[in-house]
Amino acid sequence: MTTAPDLSQLIKSYDVRGIVGETLTAEVATAIGSAFADAIVLPDGETTVAIGHDMRDSGPWLADAVAAGLALRGVDVVRIGLCSTDGLYHASGALDIPGVMITASHNPAAYNGMKLCRSRARAVGENSGLADVRALASQYLVDAPAAAGTPGSETTREMVGEYGAFLRGLVPLEGVRPLKVVVDAANAMAGYTVPAVLGTAAGLPELPLEIIPLYFELDGTFPNHEANPLETENLRDLQAAVKEHGADIGLAFDGDADRCFVVDERGEVVTPSAITCLVGLRETARELAEDPSAEPTVIHNLISSRAVREQLAEAGATPVRSRVGHSFIKAEMARLNAVFGGEHSAHFYFRDFFYADSGMLAAMHVLAALGSQDGPLSAMIAQHEPYTASGEINSTVDSVPDALARVKAAFVTADVYSDEFDGLTVEHWPAPGEGERWWFNVRPSNTEPLLRLNSEADGQELMERMRDQVLAVIREG
Template structure:
């Protein structure tokens, strides 16, 4: 692989500083390779292209489009978009797609998320590596001019209708605080909520790729403090926080507390199981054990998966699962082309809240059963050796290697996974209560960091 591509091609997407690593020439080359990989070259089809609000995104999106069109393929440009809007367009139009975004990364980064027609994901093992190899030689030669068709398409209304058809909201009027982090939720969320009986309290809805207020990364709970304070001070029923490309959503309850994404997974799972008894629901290895328990109690089949969107989408296709949730705030829906949508997840929570008289904390109480550590990162020189040491230390316990190492005790479990991009081990611990969780967490961290 060309060194310039090695620097930016990741397990699930393309990402790096722009224009230092990801520039127009690299994007154009990848666009050409994308057209060939998805079978639309030589006039055989079109691709849909969307972009986020970062300063470099218009240039990168234009270069991607030129690369696709240089292979005599057409481009349908939906302009500013959240990632789930791009997936929706890929599904509705049945076209392969490219989303220009670096999600929650710093302002100086940019990236590409790619999919085949019907929003089927493209990762390193499902076409991205092949594209990177094909794009390398194109960097060292003059690029041919674009010859394929180009059209602009306003898709926001279709996206809104698609989501509201899948998760209609009715009942009592709600006060909803939304923190878009100056990301793409500022474009899409108001367009959805204007159709609902809600009072919107907006935080940082203005599109600004410099992220002047805080990083658009709700997985870092320090970015949620403004939303938490607003919910408490304004008496909102609920707070919603989205990441930069709005494919992830975190929920704040009426007390200003962060709701576990595992509890959101369990709630949405029960709603799907009510509509489709006996359905399959996916959850990844770091999701609370409450999720498979609740799925089983409601007559469903719970299937455990590795972490990672392309892996979950592939498993959804294999099993016919109706829904899947990740503890990182990604939620996947079979009826949404197996894709993840933060806004669709939020609509399910709003629907459950509006149809009754319970608060968010009361609604979520039945789905919150255990104490969780959250993800704890440790820098290690040799992740394989450390995982081996942990496996030896817990040789008398149930263990599996579905994703990293998971060890299960009588009333606790932990998982350690190496990072794909950094010399880090990621630890998640859950216990029956706070004391159990803290004991196991500290024991495992001592072994990791010794």
């Protein structure tokens, strides 16, 4: 009897990610397509799945393989072709069908993968069906499933224009002042979606935006830099171009364009927490304007700046703290009917976008806010960055439990707040003038013997001191 292969390193907690031709082959993709049909699509009573892919060379044939696996089990397929991940989410939401996005997001060129969703872009993760897909796909690589009595059919549909029109309907930009905008697409999907949504490439009317493109040519080998704006070196070209052109703002998207980072007119990076504040306040104000009795909820992950919860609460919203990870935030968004959600990694989620994340929609909110007033972005955003953060710092440790225990013993005292909601959070934040104000979170990696530290304080010197003290304890083993 043949042993079923272990797909745990390919089909992970949130998505599928592997090396093309090695861990991710056409045979494996077909098995995943059939497993998705049998574990999720058909049990949900669905009959049709949307499939899109990013600019990687392997995207079209992997989409063919997934479509074949779905068709084998009698599921129809709508092929929407080249798209961003939020473009696939739009198709899933607008057509009310499940979806498969072929992408490896910001991973290097050798990789590809998949993001799966139920109808209306509902996330599929480890605890919401992905473990079942993994188990079935592994089985189907040994014993292929029987063909359905009637195989699924396949149609194609061009949706980028509908996607652009939908986003413009959520955040109108026609009336903003003229803005000069540098966009770094990293040779990835923003090179396709920005001209369609912010320009006229999909037949939409012209906006008062001068787009200065960097690396818009689609190339899944990423010849200029990785499509991962979370790494500061991948923002340097954008920062230089903003200053060179005297632009009002710079935008950087990741490989599948579901994340967006912002650079101000000075070339300084705006923190995703500040964007969470800005957009969260806009969405809160809009909901209260529509219904003064509303009680808007905004989700933020637990390593977002303290300013997020302070400013949202002051504006009348209920800020809700979530674990790190998009599947947790999406679940909380839907459970609480939250108007908006933001993560430190620059994933931004919108109730009006099927509770899904969209880098483009977040960018449009920032453009709308900037273009509705006369000041520079740096001045507009300063109020949302009152504290100093360390950024995420990784430490390799011999024993994650032992290192966490050392940190707990050293810092959890009677005069601090602490919890173990997601790793260990320790907070000392008295009223202004009543003592030092700082917090930190230490949480383990899901895949490596690492601890990730994020800290924030009311001042640079205090942040650096607390950061260094916690790191010393983490690394003393």
